[in-house]
Amino acid sequence: MEPTAGRPPLEVGGPVSTSRPQRVTRAGQRRRPSGEAPPLPRTLNRSGRIWLIAGGAVLLLWAGVVSNQRTAVWVLEADHAVVEWIAGLRSSVLTEVMQTVHALGSRWTIRALFWATVIALVLLRRFRHLFVFLGTTLAVTAFTGFLAYAFAWPRPLGVEIIGDWSGYANPSRPVAALTAILMGMLYSMAPAGRLRRVGKPVIAGLVTALSLSLMYLAVNAPSDVIIAAVVGVTIPLVAFRMITPNEVFPVTYHRGSSAHLDVGGRRGQAIHRALEDQLGLQVAAIQPFGLSGSAGSTPLRVTVKGDPETWLFAKLYAGSHLRSDRWYKLGRTLLYGRLEDEKPFNTVRRLVQQEDYALRLMYGAGVRSPEPFGIVEITPEREYLVVTEFFTDAREIGDLEQVDDGIIDDGLRIIRRLWDAGLAHRDIKPANLLVRDGRVHLIDVFFAEVRPSPWRQAVDLANMMLVLATRSSCEQVYRRARLQFNDDEIAEAFAATSGITMPSQLRKAMRDQGRDLHAEFLRLLPEWAPPVAIQRWSVRRVGLTIGVVLLALLALLTALSSFESAGLL
Amino acid sequence: MRRLLLALAVCLAAGGCVRPASTELAQAREPACRYEGRQGMALIVLMAQAVPTAGQLPCVELLPAGWSVSDVFVRNGRVRFSLDSDRVGTRAVQVVLERYCTFGRVTRVPSDHPGTRRYQEVISIEPGRRYQGAIYYLFPGGCVTYRLDFRSDEQARPLGEVSLALGFVTRDTLRQSLNDFTQGRVPLDPPQEPGR
Numbered sequence: 001m002e003p004t005a006g007r008p009p010l011e012v013g014g015p016v017s018t019s020r021p022q023r024v025t026r027a028g029q030r031r032r033p034s035g036e037a038p039p040l041p042r043t044l045n046r047s048g049r050i051w052l053i054a055g056g057a058v059l060l061l062w063a064g065v066v067s068n069q070r071t072a073v074w075v076l077e078a079d080h081a082v083v084e085w086i087a088g089l090r091s092s093v094l095t096e097v098m099q100t101v102h103a104l105g106s107r108w109t110i111r112a113l114f115w116a117t118v119i120a121l122v123l124l125r126r127f128r129h130l131f132v133f134l135g136t137t138l139a140v141t142a143f144t145g146f147l148a149y150a151f152a153w154p155r156p157l158g159v160e161i162i163g164d165w166s167g168y169a170n171p172s173r174p175v176a177a178l179t180a181i182l183m184g185m186l187y188s189m190a191p192a193g194r195l196r197r198v199g200k201p202v203i204a205g206l207v208t209a210l211s212l213s214l215m216y217l218a219v220n221a222p223s224d225v226i227i228a229a230v231v232g233v234t235i236p237l238v239a240f241r242m243i244t245p246n247e248v249f250p251v252t253y254h255r256g257s258s259a260h261l262d263v264g265g266r267r268g269q270a271i272h273r274a275l276e277d278q279l280g281l282q283v284a285a286i287q288p289f290g291l292s293g294s295a296g297s298t299p300l301r302v303t304v305k306g307d308p309e310t311w312l313f314a315k316l317y318a319g320s321h322l323r324s325d326r327w328y329k330l331g332r333t334l335l336y337g338r339l340e341d342e343k344p345f346n347t348v349r350r351l352v353q354q355e356d357y358a359l360r361l362m363y364g365a366g367v368r369s370p371e372p373f374g375i376v377e378i379t380p381e382r383e384y385l386v387v388t389e390f391f392t393d394a395r396e397i398g399d400l401e402q403v404d405d406g407i408i409d410d411g412l413r414i415i416r417r418l419w420d421a422g423l424a425h426r427d428i429k430p431a432n433l434l435v436r437d438g439r440v441h442l443i444d445v446f447f448a449e450v451r452p453s454p455w456r457q458a459v460d461l462a463n464m465m466l467v468l469a470t471r472s473s474c475e476q477v478y479r480r481a482r483l484q485f486n487d488d489e490i491a492e493a494f495a496a497t498s499g500i501t502m503p504s505q506l507r508k509a510m511r512d513q514g515r516d517l518h519a520e521f522l523r524l525l526p527e528w529a530p531p532v533a534i535q536r537w538s539v540r541r542v543g544l545t546i547g548v549v550l551l552a553l554l555a556l557l558t559a560l561s562s563f564e565s566a567g568l569l
Numbered sequence: 570m571r572r573l574l575l576a577l578a579v580c581l582a583a584g585g586c587v588r589p590a591s592t593e594l595a596q597a598r599e600p601a602c603r604y605e606g607r608q609g610m611a612l613i614v615l616m617a618q619a620v621p622t623a624g625q626l627p628c629v630e631l632l633p634a635g636w637s638v639s640d641v642f643v644r645n646g647r648v649r650f651s652l653d654s655d656r657v658g659t660r661a662v663q664v665v666l667e668r669y670c671t672f673g674r675v676t677r678v679p680s681d682h683p684g685t686r687r688y689q690e691v692i693s694i695e696p697g698r699r700y701q702g703a704i705y706y707l708f709p710g711g712c713v714t715y716r717l718d719f720r721s722d723e724q725a726r727p728l729g730e731v732s733l734a735l736g737f738v739t740r741d742t743l744r745q746s747l748n749d750f751t752q753g754r755v756p757l758d759p760p761q762e763p764g765r
Binding site for chain 2 (some may be wrong): 077161
């Protein structure tokens with residue numbers, strides 16, 4: 001194949017020029033001095049710190065108390081006095097009530113709550129919260145089991161025990177397990193705010209009720225339930241606040257992509273401050289924008305103060321996006337073999353650097369893409385914003401009724417320019433093509449690749465032709481394409497693209513129209529090129545598949561054995 | 570900090586940290602009749618609480634070489650622990666303390682422990698390969714069963730070792746021991762109600 005033989009001049013369809021961005025008013029920037037906290041520091045808040053310190057201190061103190069004969073006897077005596085007094089209140093009715101309340105800490109109640117939460121979190125696709133919930137529940141049951149073994153504390157002495165029990169008494173494992181599971185449910189299911197605030201006293205009430213019943217039945221003494229409650233609260237509280245902070249992983253029930261972060265509250269304020277300090281922008285407002293077209297970041301529109309006010313576009317990236325990118329690439333490698341650029345990023349910083357670099361490359365190559373304004377740090381190594389020009393009054397190509405020859409030529413010219421610059425966009429779809437004043441603008445260059453394979457470049461061409469054909473006809477697009485690409489190049493493009501290589505939004509647009517545009521284009525071609533297979537088999541892919549299956553099995557077996565030893569199965 | 574927490578969670582989940590690293594700690598949690606000169610360990614107190622009527626509590630006097638304690642389980646109404654042997658197999662002896670025992674076809678034999686009645690039962694013998702049987706000790710308020718399962722051609726020697734290894738602590742001794750430990754401030758059992 002001759003790659004560019006018979007290529008028409010670039011001027012076809014009008015002159016190439018990048019749009020002039022609006023003038024954005026910028027004031028002075030401010031450098032964050034050493035030692036000053038970043039805009040959104042990642043810390044436990046006050047109650048989390050207090051619980052962590054209190055939990056550690058109580059456990060250390062308790063270990064000291066039980067290891068010393070004198071203090072241990074003192075605690076035994078105090079426990080005995082309290083339990084004996086409570087046992088003195090026993091009556092047949094009260095005993096029946098307490099036996100019922102005791103069921104709160106039964107193995108079956110714990111199992112029911114645990115598995116109901118696991119199922120709910122799976123159905124809600126809240127996997128990060130699920131793993132923290134599993135981890136903290138297992139950690140609490142294992143840790144209390146270890147402490148009970150280490151402390152070797154008897155059940156209340158000198159009082160008739162009238163409830164069911166097993167093993168050493170301190171810390172009380174039913175209290176710790178119930179507290180941990182309820183805390184896990186609260187932090188993974190209840191949205192922050194009123195519901196969570198109401199949930200805390202409810203948990204306190206339930207745990208207190210169980211503790212009172214255990215003391216009434218003389219199954220546990222006060223010290224047993226206090227230590228258990230401290231462990232049961234501290235581990236989940238600290239874990240959820242550290243691993244799923246609400247600013248980053250909010251618990252919400254509105255519909256939408258889990259990739260979209262909440263930009264209100266503390267994060268909103270941090271973004272304001274960071275944009276002002278790092279880019280010198282006077283921010284008037286920050287709003288989510290075009291969420292439906294983005295699944296890998298949180299797109300935002302930033303209103304900048306000035307006369308008149310201007311807009312900038314920003315994409316917020318966080319650790320969750322980095323992990324999604326990793327899973328996405330692993331999945332693709334397992335399903336199709338190593339396509340191209342399937343190496344995951346190591347850090348969020350790397351990820352935003354790639355996007356900023358791609359933006360600058362595209363802009364420098366004369367592709368009509370947004371002017372980059374730079375990277376803004378929100379939380380070091382965790383959250384960053386990529387800021388670019390905002391295309392005012394632009395419309396998504398998919399929102400247009402029809403596209404004319406000028407727009408078709410302009411869209412195809414973008415592909416030609418990418419080819420000439422040795423670039424591939426890799427995500428040509430209606431949401432990434434904006435039209436303003438009859439000109440096509442290419443956005444979302446995150447997947448862009450330098451010196452891609454000819455296959456990848458061919459896929460870009462085919463996808464551009466398919467997008468344009470959704471708002472015109474295949475004949476019209478094909479006719480215009482032949483002005484910039486020869487038949488071999490177009491044939492190669494349609495040999496390269498199929499199913500998975502088309503972005504899902506493009507596939508959906510074609511499905512909605514009930515048209516098989518790929519087949520229509522193939523019919524127009526004078527000669528078909530043999531289809532390019534996307535399955536790539538290699539020793540690496542086979543090894544990776546076996547490794548992933550073995551790891552998944554190992555994780556499953558470990559989890560099952562841990563659940564069993566924790567009494568959750 | 571986050572990595573530390575995750576590592577801790579993984580470690581705990583894998584069960585690696587549940588088992589104590591210290592052998593001393595493990596020994597202190599075995600059902601030993603005597604530990605550091607004192608009769609009645611924490612576990613024996615827990616056993617006494619599990620079967621509050623039991624006048625005698627099973628314990629390990631001295632483990633012969635090759636034997637170890639495993640599978641200790643105490644809950645209200647039942648106590649169980651096992652002895653593993655490197656010669657006659659794991660769980661070669663399972664010791665169970667309950668309020669009552671269910672006998673099979675037993676034979677009464679003279680007891681080697683004062684204050685108890687001893688019964689024996691042979692369940693099955695596979696000559697040269699396996700011996701299964703049971704020994705029952707009856708005493709006021711309780712019953713202890715030794716379930717024997719020797720996977721070996723030897724029978725007499727392990728049986729002798731078991732008889733030497735296992736013993737009893739009386740409830741009165743334990744009561745006295747706890748009394749000494751707490752200087753009489755915390756009793757083992759609730760006060761006896763008149764008429765009971």
